[in-house]
Amino acid sequence: MDNISALLGGFADVITPVNLLIALLGVTVGTAVGVLPGIGPAMTVALLLPLTYGLPVEQSLILFGGIFYGGMYGGSTTSILLNTPGESASVVTALEGNKMAKTGRAAQALATSAIGSFVAGTIGTMLIVLVMPQVVDFAITLGSPEFLAIILVAFVGTAAILGSSRVRGFAALLMGITLGLVGTDFVTGQQRLTFGSPFLADNIDVIVIAVGIFAVGEALWVAAHLRRRAATVIPVGRPWLSRADWGRSWKPWLRGTALGFPFGAIPAGGAEIPTFMSYLTERRLSKHPEEFGKGAIEGVAGPEAANNASAAGTMVPLLALGLPTNATAAIIIAAFMSYGIEPGPLLLTKQPDLVWMLIASLFIGNFFLLVLNLPLAPTWAKLLRIPRPYLYAGILFFASMGAYAVQGQPFDLYLLLALGFIGFAMRRFGLPVLPLIVGAILGPLFERHLRRSLQTSGGDISGLVGGPVALVCYFIILGVLVWPLVARLRRGARGDDDDADHGGDDTPSGPVSTSTTHTWEGPGS
């Protein structure tokens, strides 16, 4: 009951005209960037981070929470109307959603995705209220060795589970950790990887890394590559659902929520896997299996609920442990740090008002999103007519301004450009971006826990395996790393390894995204 009354307190704090306006602004911006392929909530939050230095911390977090939720709504619009997912989480929506649109049921597809997102977002946010404090109670008992193990799970998870190949994932992760290590050693005061430059002695600011990799990298990539023929808009009326559509939608919404939330909450779960699983579940359970592949409403309702529920689930490790499970959450962690707030298990004890206010604002943002998206979906589709040069000129402007604002040093602009080229090269060679960001943000934290545990055990390695939690984590890591090898050996023993499976590519969303939809290899999540 404590949680509920604390939440009500959060509502009381959040309902002021200014806060409501900020929430509205956040969800509007979030929907807009969700609609535009290639521009995701993570890039947007990174770009806006330096601009919000002037705002109180509560308001900038309300803004970012709104952008995060809004991105999940907006992504479906492009999937349905254009077969081009605005976000990686909406790839699956395009499968049935675009078919529905082509058979003249665009309005119903948009309606079921908006209402499903609202249902899943509301239930998911309620689950945060119920689950998060329990996780905090548990997390407070954990020491450095356990945290070290949990961070390692997040590292291995983001590098090995997401993306097309483990090698590329780990390469990106190591690049991120390297970037995170630049600066002064916090124990000995030694300078590391600074190349004698005084500008690098004070660590590379995470904002510069995020903006460089996401924004500048993406802009260079688009400038170099993406020219393609314009599409014709599929005209839509006002989104609505008939009684039959409601009847077919509500169960997929609930099942999608049940799948999405836990996946969002575990490190490296993300939204891609649950959306795909939800799609498969709906196809199996549907009473109209013949409609799948031709525009079945269940195939839109389930995945859309799943991706919003996973967005809500992401908030649990973010607020309870300070662990980001996707790119946007990683940037929100950076936002906490830039306000001098240490994200982690103590956040709820030290800043309870802030946390409950953020959660209350998610409820309100979710409601705003339903109001914004249900009647206005056709209007949002008009954003796709903006010529790319205008869009990316704006992004580069904000990126440079943001990087410069961090310290007021021209050096950061050169750094931004260099990181932009790294981001471009990563897209060119198919390296996932998320492990780099996670590595850069969690790398220093990882180091701190590692050294603290080694200091307490007097340099004894056994000090790293303290307690059952750490052991479980190491078993999970071992499983993730060894399982593909075992699977391959078993397949080899059966002698049917005819599918050339390079790099242990077992992400279920892989074959879908390449064969049936145009994926946009951008920083989707």
Next chain:
Amino acid sequence: MTVLVGYVPTPLGEATLRAGVEEARRRAERLVVVNMSRDDVLVDAHRAGPDDLDRVERDVAELGVDVEVVRIEEGGDPADALIHAAHERAASVIVIGLRHRSPVGKLIMGSTAQRILLDARCPVLAVKEDGG
């Protein structure tokens, strides 16, 4: 020599097409219908779908005018594309539609029609929506 029409799938575009057909008859020349969509946007409202262009070709051919339908999908500037096409096909006249634009809109976006009027090397017939 040909009559070149810049076609868009709107009422104004249809009016432009009608004027183009009349002009082609008057001059007894071949009619070239051009639809341009930009390649730097995801969705171009001026892009005519394949069905639309087929219908245009059929309708105009039924009226007894020799017609060629051209779709241009590269480049970011409709004015350039149209002028280039006119030059290539030795157009004796270009027929375009004029939209009403607010002063602010003109200031920010410029005007394709204005560019064509200034840069074309042949006469330009400008059509307005009401009154055809």
